[in-house]
Amino acid sequence: MTTSTTSLSAASLPTPSSSAMSLLTEPADTRGRLAALLARWLPDQRWFAGRDNKITSLSVVAATEVTPGCFHLLVRVEHRGEPDCVHYQLLLGASTDVPPRLRGHVIGEVEGPTGRGLLVYDAVHDQRATVLLLDRIRRGGTMGNLRFESFPRTGVPSNLAPRVLDVEQSNTSIVYGDRLILKLFRRVQPGINPDLEVPTVLARHGYAQGLAPTAWFHSFAPFFATLGVVQPYLADATDGWTLARDSAQSPLGRAEFIEEARGLGRATAALHVALSESFPVTAAPADHTVRLADAMTNRLRHAASLVPALRAYVPALNAVFAEFAQAGTDLPLQRVHGDLHLGQVLRAGGDWHIVDFEGEPAKPLTERRGDHSPVGDVAGMLRSFDYAAHIGDSPRPEWAEHTRATFCGGYAEVGRFDPRGIAVVLRAHEADRAVYEVVYEAGHRPDWLTVPMAAVARLCRTL
Ligand SMILES: Nc1ncnc2c1ncn2[C@@H]1O[C@H](COP(=O)(O)OP(=O)(O)O)[C@@H](O)[C@H]1O
Ligand SMILES: [Mg+2]
CATH class of the missing domain: 3.30.200 (Phosphorylase Kinase; domain 1)
Known part of the structure; x- marks a missing residue:
């Protein structure tokens, strides 16, 4: 996918650290050309966030030559219809020629300082650059x-x-x-x-x-x-998604994973306990649940305006959120994982390891570093089981049911609450998550829309 651009600009750059820096500092039309190349290349990168909206402005806000011919860049991107700009980190190489293995990573050509063409490429694929980094x-x-x-005592080996x-x-x-x-x-x-x-x-x-x-x-x-x-790096690890998918799809539904889900429940609870002991914990304000249920209801309203298939379920989902608002919860708020699913857990040496504490990259950092209910993480993992159960040709809802029960049982053994004992709270968090998934799938992977839609139907029925 390419994105047309308007009003591209290359902002002023830091003082060059060497003569090769002139790729980025002069002449001005070279900088403009680089910005234009990047604006065309960025939307095709899977980590690029704004695929749906056109780039209206791209500027290089910082550049450092980390090794000769390899540049670390921070670029600022504005999108049509979005008030906030987004910054991206890039590692770019610039050379008159590139070896065959890098040709697939060439972004384009700019005119170098001596008038010769310079190929600009994505240098994360350049071993010379990443070794030096x-x-x-x-x-x-x-x-x-x-x-x-x-950390001085841990040390980073070379070579x-x-x-x-x-x-x-x-x-x-x-x-x-x-x-x-x-x-x-x-x-x-x-x-x-x-x-x-x-x-x-x-x-x-x-x-x-x-x-x-x-x-x-x-x-x-x-x-x-x-x-x-x-x-x-855990070289022998297998990620939870692969294990769960294989288990759900094997004809006998590998019973082993269902037991491993108990360990995953324990590991999730142990993480929550450790987080609550390592960071301050806050008591939920009196109106916390009501405000959260309101936010869920608003997200539902917006989602239903985008995805017609959701509209028939709005009254029942509103009832799920209203019941949550009324029930409330006395769970304190704490730091959480923030984006927990089967792709964020690794099984190695008989243990579960949880990675990627970044939270959802699209959310503001203050929110991601804020205190939340740990139930959100539990709901995220349960939704992930549901996806694993539906990935193949024949859905295995009973596999998801078993895995879910064992995971919750494991959580209760170690955690400060039993997810099975807070059904109303958990259901609201799962429904909120499923509504988000409905919008995502409708926009990006329509073939998958049936997975969260089936969950929505089920969560409404269990009222
Ligand atoms: N320490 C590690 N050891 C082995 N594999 C890892 C490790 N950290 C991450 N991974 C693998 O890389 C994937 C992506 O890492 P992650 O931190 O989740 O990045 P992202 O924020 O881009 O999702 C993980 O799903 C996991 O499979
Ligand atoms: Mg991840």
């Missing part, structure tokens, strides 16, 4: 607008071969020698990213199941933002 992180210190840090992780993700991760994983946050917001903050704080409080960061880097101009985090 990790080396830069390992050595620490400042470069241009970037600062590199590591590890890099590869870009080939999974569906909203960022870009590079695995080094099957030992370390560097996650580059693509969509950047000012402030500390919870995917650095949360695992670091949990590790400090002795949470053993976490993957404590060993190093990270951040920008300090034009704003402070976490840009990348290095963590140990």
Whole structure:
């Protein structure tokens, strides 16, 4: 998909660190050409957030040459009809020629300082660049607008071969020698990213199941933002989605996973307990449930205006939210995972590890770092079981039912509440999640719309 652009501009750039920087500082039409190339290339990247809306402006707000011919960029993007701009992190290479393995990653050509054509490419696929980036992180210190840090005692080994992780993700991760994983946050917001903050704080409080960061880097101009985090890589891990999908689709419905779901319930509860002990916990304000139920009702109204199939269920779903508002809950609010599903859990060595504490990247950082009900995480995982049960040709709702019951049982063994004992609260959170999924599937994967629609119908029936 390409997106046409208007009024592209290349903002003023920092002082060049070497002569090669002239790719980005002069001449002005080269910068304009680069901005135009990026505006055409960005919408095709799977981590790009604004695929539906045209880019109206793109500017480079910071650039640092991390190695000769390799540039770290922060770009600012505006979309038609959206008041807020979005910043992205890019690693670009520029060279008169590129080896065959990088040709598929060429973004376009600009005129270089000597008048020769320079090929600009996505340098996360350039091993030379990513080796040097990790080396830069390992050595620490400042470069241009970037600062590199590591925990002195953990250490980052050198000479590890890099590869870009080939999974569906909203960022870009590079695995080094099957030992370390560097996650580059693509969509950047000012402030500390919870995917650095949360695992670091949990590790400090002795949470053993976490993957404590060993190093990270951040920008300090034009704003402070976490840009990348290095963590140990679990080379032998299988993600929960793969395990669950295979289990649901095997003719006998591999009973093993259903038992592993108990461990996953325990691990989720242990995470919530650890979070509540490592960060401050707040009592829910008296009107908390009513306001949350209102927000759910408003989201439903908006969703129904976009997806006609949802309209018949609006009265019953409103009743689900009203019942939640009336029932209330005395669960305190706390830091949570914020985007928990089967793709965020890894099974390795008989244990479950939970990753990706970033929350939903589309939400503002303040909200993602705020206190919420842990029931939202539980509901997210239960919805994920439902998807795994419906991925193949023959839906396996009974598999989802069993897995759900075992997961909740496991949660209750360790957690501060039993999800089965708060059915009204849980149902409202699941319904809210399913409504979100309906809008997403209607817009992006219409073939999948039946999965959340079936959940909506079921959640209405269980009133
Ligand atoms: N430490 C790790 N060890 C092994 N695999 C990992 C690790 N961290 C992430 N992964 C894998 O990479 C995927 C994407 O990582 P994640 O942090 O969830 O990125 P994103 O924010 O882009 O979703 C995960 O679903 C998991 O399969
Ligand atoms: Mg993820």
